[in-house]
Amino acid sequence: MRERTSLPKDGSARPTGRASGPVAVLFVVALALVGLAVSAPASATDSYRADRFHVWNNPRGVAFTPDGSTAVIVNDDPLYKYGTLTKYDAATHVWKWRVDLDGVGANGVAISPDGTQAYATYQSGPFNSGGLTVVDLVNYKKLDTITGTDPLWNVAFTPDGSKVYATEPQLGTPNGSVVVVDPATRTVLTYITVCRAPSDLVFSPDSSRAYVLCTGNGTGTGAISVIDVATSAVTATIPLGISPKGIAITPDGSALFATNFGDGTLSGSVSVVSTATNTVTSTISHVGVGPAAIRISPDGAQAWVLNTNGANVAVIDVATETVVERFPLSVGGMANIAFTPDGERAWVDIDGFTNPYPGMVASFDVKSARWNPTVSRVSGADRYLTSVEVAKTAFPTVAPVVFVATGTGFADALAAAAPAAQLGGPLLLTDPDSLPASVQAEIQSLQPSTIYIVGGTGAISTTVEQQLHSLAPTVTRLAGSDRFETARKVIDVAFPSFTKVYVATGKDFPDALSASAAGGAAGIPVLLVNGTDPSLDQATTAFLTTHGANAFTVLGGPTVVSGGITNQLGDFGRVTRIYGSDRYATSQLINADAFTAGTGAYFATGTQFADALSGAVLAAVNDSPLYVVQPGCVPEGSMHDLASRGVSRATLIGGTGALNNAVAAMYNC
Structure with a gap:
């Protein structure tokens, strides 16, 4: 299209001392992909509380429509003949469209307060002039070009939408200027001489004043020019530090x-300026390099x-x-x-x-x-010692009961955490053939009246059972013909009747363990089923009938717990299914559903069962959620939920081999 020149014909409104000649643009070979809304590979450091996605090459500025639905990015692509403006869905990061600007050296973008137009600056177009490209955000087209200026850098609307200001550095001259545009007519109203090399700018909320930041000569001090928007007069100059x-x-x-x-x-600083007095009131040092x-x-x-x-x-x-x-x-x-x-x-x-x-x-x-919670860790040299340390934390004096489960497999013990919490005792882990000395000492310290052995002799041997008989008056083995019957027997000792129940697969551990803390805190058992079966077995339906269950929360999607099972549960009462894209998302959703308040949360690895098994009891007795997380990061959804709830304490279960220091630093993924 033909460019439109909006300068006054006689140039009388324009300050002298303009720089001439083309603006040098650095061309660097780079891969020119367009608007890919996919996540980029990232290390734990890169993904620290941020997700990343590809956009058009060399993004220089971003602005959002007032409703937050759309993001507009200005790009200075060295492999393309023009700067560009690209539009993205702000929620999905999906690229929508691109429009070419009318020059290179694109840098600034601003969206009108009503969200209908975007102004983007460029430094060099036809006739070696800078300018502004105006884009219709409603109809996705270029409306106009305001050209004839020196290279432009940044741009902003007054909050009331009545004017557009763009900074014109005029490098190499004693002063820069601000171009003032009427957005209704898209013409230049005037130029305002300001301090040297203006770059960034902001307006007061009432649109009465503009504050234009000037870099200076790049090595000396800079300044802020204060402009009265109504009169276009500079009313004050505020000195700043080096090269703002x-x-x-x-x-x-x-x-x-x-x-x-x-x-x-060296580390730079931030100057804090009072707009009432137009003076620097303080300086924040060591901000970064x-x-x-x-x-x-x-x-x-x-x-x-x-x-x-x-x-x-x-x-x-x-x-x-x-x-x-x-x-x-x-x-x-x-x-x-x-x-x-x-x-x-x-x-x-x-x-x-x-x-x-x-x-x-x-x-x-x-x-x-x-979110910056206080982070602590409960761990031992191995899973057995970790279960001991967890027990000491949860029950620092004595406990009426102790549950003992094998540390080598999760099948029998999955349902035991909620009953242990319900009865007020820990879940300790043992080697199948020999009771670890540390576990024995902890049981002696707790002085329980009853010890429950979870699982048959294939899980915990008679040798261990004999050792346990010397530690409590009553030792009871809870074992069935399979993991599902064992789970029902474990539930029976703590929940003689119940109406609500979590239903999880017994073939894997993450969903059941995430629910164990929630169930233990709320007094709700976790029932294990063979999730891939098309229906419940007769023993399970009889168990539910006997206990009066009529409200079910099914954990996992249809591939984890079949639709046939959920349909059958519907004959007993209300059924709700909770599941996410993976075990970590499911854990987040389970806890979001169960916990709406509280200041603490617990984390255990989602790749192994042992720490989460004992840790679920600790979380439950503290009315707190247990999140299964990746060994090297905390899922962003879980972190967002915890931050939103105001959780101030995070406790890691297990050593650095289970949850590394990136988790302790709350790196997200």
Whole structure:
């Protein structure tokens, strides 16, 4: 299309001292893939509380529509003849469309307050001029081009939508300028001379003032030019630190946070500015190496800073003005950051120059990122010692009962955790042929009146049974012809009658163990079934009838517990099925359904049964959930739920061989 020049014809409104000549654009060979909404491979560090997905090459800025449904990313692709604007579904990350800008060196993007238009800046188009491309977000088309300016960098709408400001650095000159555009007519209203090399800008919430951050000469101090929007007059200049790069304003408009990049090798800082006095009131030091873009969360609680040379995101608590967290991002160069309007997520642009992917966005779960629980670990040198340490934590003095199960297989013991919690005793693990000395000592310390052996002599030998007889007045073996009958016998000792019951497969352990803590806390047994059978056996139906069960929570999808079984349970009463995409998602959903309050949570590996078996009792007696998680990370959904509930304590069950230090650091996946 033909470009439209919106400069005043005589140029009288324009400040002097403009730079001339084309803007140098760095062309680097990179893979040019388009809008792939798939997850990129990530290490535990990279996935720390953020998921990543591919976008068009070299993303430079991102903005969201006010309803949060759409994200628009501006890209400066070195392999393409123009900058681009790409649209994504903010929830699914699916690419929707792309429109070419009218020049290269694309950098800034802003969306109108009504969500209908986007303005994107570029540095060099036809006739070596910068400009703004205006895009219709409703009809997915380019509306106009405002050209004839010097190279433009960033752009922003006034909150009331009446004006658009774009920064014009005019590098090499004593002053830069701001281009003021009327979005109703898409014409330039005026140019405002500001401090040297303006880059970023923000507006006061009432649209009365603009704050334009200027980098300066790149090695000296920068400044903020304060503009009266009504008169276009600069009313104040606020000195800053060395080479400031980014600026953000609190939602109430009372303070500005500006990054000081420094020399790019030492830790930079953030200047905090009072908008009432236009003075720097404090400086937050040791923010990170090369702090650049900064944004404040919609609730005003945190400021997030991209440390471009430090390859991490620093999180500042606005109230205390301290760095409370850092999130590493080991790939690419971070360009910009934006919060979704609801404040649930923060998107970080990552360019495609230093990694094999075209471009990426790291999408942080903000609630999870803010979650910083106290983490402790309960463990021993092996599974037997771990069960002992768990018992000591759960029952520090004495216990009326002790359940003993084999530590070499889960089949017989799956249903035992909830009954143990119900009766007020631990579940200890033993070698099938010999009672470990540590377990024996713990039972002696607990002084139980009854010990329940879970499983037949194939699971726990008569030798161990004889050893246990010396430790309590009553020793009872709970064993059936198979794991399912054993489970029913175990349930009987603690739940002589019940109406609600969890139903889980007895062929695998994760679902039953996640439910054991929930069941133990609520007084609900976990019934094991042969989930792949088309129907319940007669013994199970008789058991349910005898106990008066009429409400069932089936754990796992139809491939885990068949539809025939759930249909048959429907003859007894209400049936609810809970399942996720994998054992970790199912664990999350079980706990989300069972626990709505509480300050504690427990974690055990989902790849082995032993720690979760004993740990479920500890979680249950503390009315807390037990999540099965991966050995090296915590699933994001689980972390989000815990953060949302305000859980402040996380306890890991097992040593670092079961749950490594990345889990202790609450790295997510």
